[in-house]
Amino acid sequence: MDFYKKILKWYFNFKLLLNPKFRKSFCKVKKYFREIDGSKKEELSKYLSLHFFSSFKDGYLNSDIGKKDLEDQMINRLLSFRHHTIPWINSIVSLKGSKVLEIGCGTGSTAVALAEQGCNLTSIDIDEAHIKVAKKRCELYDLQVNISLMNAMDINKINEKFDLIIFSASLEHMTYEERLASIKSAWNMLNKNGFLVVIETPNSYTIFQIQPQGIICK
DSSP states (O other): OHHHHHHHHHHHHHHHHTOHHHHHHHHHHHTTOOOOOHHHHHHHHHHIIIIITTTSOTTGGGSHHHHHHHHIIIIIHHHHIIIIIHHHHHTTSOOTTOEEEEEOOTTSHHHHHHHTTTOEEEEEESOHHHHHHHHHHHHHTTOOOEEEEOOGGGGGGGOOOEEEEEEESOGGGSOHHHHHHHHHHHHHTEEEEEEEEEEOOOOOSSTTOOOOOEEEEO
């Protein structure tokens, strides 16, 4: 399984690099990537262990799967978002200066990748443990992000308009009725010519877990 995933990842990376528009966009966003030093990485690791992994079985983080899971939460998700999703979005709409709402920020990897590009970001998630880690992660990366504990069904309570609204690995966790209601609310919260983005919907029907994504303009 891992072998096939690696082949598929290489294939998509190769296709993206052959796309001139994507290459140009990647070069633009790459210069804004932020890094943190060893002490901050250690602090983030402790925060993940204390909050995100607190409900896992004892010894989980000492297992091979647990170590890989921690590595994914620490850096791999951030790298993947930086190298694939951010250039793709930025090739269609400039993130710098845009007002963005992210629905489903998780532990903040996606929030960092978005905020470091200079957008005015509001991020929400339904899980309190996720929110705690996301806030700490953005603090460690010295990024100002408005992060709140909120259900996607309640986004209309924000009472603001956005240039970009992103459903980030969240729609697949909702019922059909919840999806329709939250998407309708999001659509009504977009500025004229704003963009609605759907990314990472991993409940697919193939062993490769291909993640469909899309952007539509109001």
